[in-house]
Amino acid sequence: MDATPDGARHAHFMQQALQEARAAAQQGEVPVGAVVVLDGAVIGRGRNGPVARHDPTAHAEVLALREAAQHLGNYRLEDCTLYVTLEPCAMCSGAVLHARVRRVVYGAAEPRTGAAGSVLDLFGYPQINHQTEVVRGVLEAECAALMADFFRRRRLENKARERLLEPHPLKDTALRSSAQAFAELPGWPWQPQWRSDLPALAGLRMAVVDQGPQDAAMTWLCLHGSPAWGYAFRHEIAAWTAAGHRVVVPDLPGFGRSDRPKKDKAHSAAWHVEVLAELVQALDLHGLVLVGHGDGARLGLAVAARMPQRFRGAWLVDAWPLAGQPEKRRQWYEQAARKPGWSVGEALLAWEGRAGNAAERQAWDAPFAEPGHRAALRAWPRVQAELPAVPAPLLAQWAGRQRLWLQSGAGRLVAQSQWQDAWLQAVPELARHAGVWLLNRSVAAVPAAAQDMARRAVEYFAA
Numbered sequence: 042m043d044a045t046p047d048g049a050r051h052a053h054f055m056q057q058a059l060q061e062a063r064a065a066a067q068q069g070e071v072p073v074g075a076v077v078v079l080d081g082a083v084i085g086r087g088r089n090g091p092v093a094r095h096d097p098t099a100h101a102e103v104l105a106l107r108e109a110a111q112h113l114g115n116y117r118l119e120d121c122t123l124y125v126t127l128e129p130c131a132m133c134s135g136a137v138l139h140a141r142v143r144r145v146v147y148g149a150a151e152p153r154t155g156a157a158g159s160v161l162d163l164f165g166y167p168q169i170n171h172q173t174e175v176v177r178g179v180l181e182a183e184c185a186a187l188m189a190d191f192f193r194r195r196r197l198e199n200k201a202r203e204r205l206l207e208p209h210p211l212k213d214t215a216l217r218s219s220a221q222a223f224a225e226l227p228g229w230p231w232q233p234q235w236r237s238d239l240p241a242l243a244g245l246r247m248a249v250v251d252q253g254p255q256d257a258a259m260t261w262l263c264l265h266g267s268p269a270w271g272y273a274f275r276h277e278i279a280a281w282t283a284a285g286h287r288v289v290v291p292d293l294p295g296f297g298r299s300d301r302p303k304k305d306k307a308h309s310a311a312w313h314v315e316v317l318a319e320l321v322q323a324l325d326l327h328g329l330v331l332v333g334h335g336d337g338a339r340l341g342l343a344v345a346a347r348m349p350q351r352f353r354g355a356w357l358v359d360a361w362p363l364a365g366q367p368e369k370r371r372q373w374y375e376q377a378a379r380k381p382g383w384s385v386g387e388a389l390l391a392w393e394g395r396a397g398n399a400a401e402r403q404a405w406d407a408p409f410a411e412p413g414h415r416a417a418l419r420a421w422p423r424v425q426a427e428l429p430a431v432p433a434p435l436l437a438q439w440a441g442r443q444r445l446w447l448q449s450g451a452g453r454l455v456a457q458s459q460w461q462d463a464w465l466q467a468v469p470e471l472a473r474h475a476g477v478w479l480l481n482r483s484v485a486a487v488p489a490a491a492q493d494m495a496r497r498a499v500e501y502f503a504a
């Protein structure tokens with residue numbers, strides 16, 4: 042910096058510009074500060090603020106020039122000196138020339154955008170500049186350090202943010218299917234959001250499809266049973282988002298695209314309920330209609346019993362409401378638990394009573410392609426025995442408001458009359474509400490039929 046008597050004066054005002062720059066940094070803006078001085082007094086101040094002001098022209102120099110011009114009541118700043126911590130850009134240099142500022146004093150050079158000598162020198166053209174003198178490098182080290190410090194800190198912050206976005210690391214107590222196993226499933230375009238932040242997951246990654254507006258009047262919480270996954274709702278999701286509703290479809294831990302604990306004992310009914318309750322709270326879901334298949338219905342009912350104010354009703358398909366399992370149903374889950382070669386795809390299609398197609402078989406088999414991935418299937422008979430009793434008062438309340446549908450299964454494992462008797466035993470009040478029973482309906486996932494039912498559900502539950 043220069044050593045003339047001007048030097049002390051320049052340093053004094055550059056300190057004031059530095060104060061402005063530090064204030065900009067505290068607001069997350071690139072730290073550049075400026076002051077305009079006339080006759081030894083500061084008449085304008087500016088700090089860089091394009092981000093917060095949503096203004097690409099909100100550079101420190103422009104703001105300081107504006108304030109000075111307001112102060113003087115004149116757009117010409119002919120006897121003024123502009124102090125700025127960083128070499129001005131082309132825009133600011135242009136503004137300085139328009140204002141006919143006498144002198145520009147800057148601190149650090151700006152090698153990428155500087156227009157006062159670094160990249161170009163607007164002040165060096167006699168054709169456009171007759172009046173502005175440039176003084177360079179005042180408190181240069183301090184000004185440059187402020188910039189370097191700011192960008193170093195920002196790099197660290199960006200790295201921290203990237204860590205949050207990193208693929209959720211796989212715990213060594215868990216297994217994960219390859220993405221390819223689930224790629225290009227026909228009729229399944231939905232990408233899940235990955236969650237591992239729910240405390241009950243303890244670091245496991247969970248797949249959650251979340252479609253439709255967050256402020257929708259109604260949200261369909263779709264819970265699959267064992268051994269299925271969210272793919273079970275492929276025909277309904279589009280119908281409900283088309284109605285303007287939100288649809289949330291998690292894959293339970295151990296199923297679908299969610300991580301699979303290696304050990305059977307990781308699974309308990311209480312754990313699954315806790316995970317789902319935390320998910321409902323984390324997504325702040327309201328106006329929920331529980332769409333529960335099989336034992337997913339029981340898990341969802343346990344969540345609803347804990348936070349009934351978030352639920353408006355339920356559509357339960359092939360749910361068994363009592364503690365003891367009917368014999369054929371018990372055997373079906375025992376086979377799934379014990380036979381390592383048990384084909385989930387074939388079993389589910391047989392249960393639906395149809396041949397299905399290769400894509401459907403692939404979708405159902407994908408989570409359990411290897412024996413090690415089957416801990417949830419092995420654990421499931423025990424989990425079923427742990428399921429909490431169905432919340433009879435809540436179900437009776439929904440039935441009274443016509444916010445409950447009970448749909449029987451395909452009848453292969455449990456006869457329809459046996460299923461209905463079980464529900465009447467669990468919730469005797471249901472005998473008074475004929476409208477809750479959906480009987481003699483195919484559960485088979487015929488697309489048109491499933492979409493038609495989904496639209497009927499919109500009319501029924503939105504009423």
Ligand SMILES: [Zn+2]
Nearest residue numbers: 100129130133
């Ligand atoms: Zn600028």
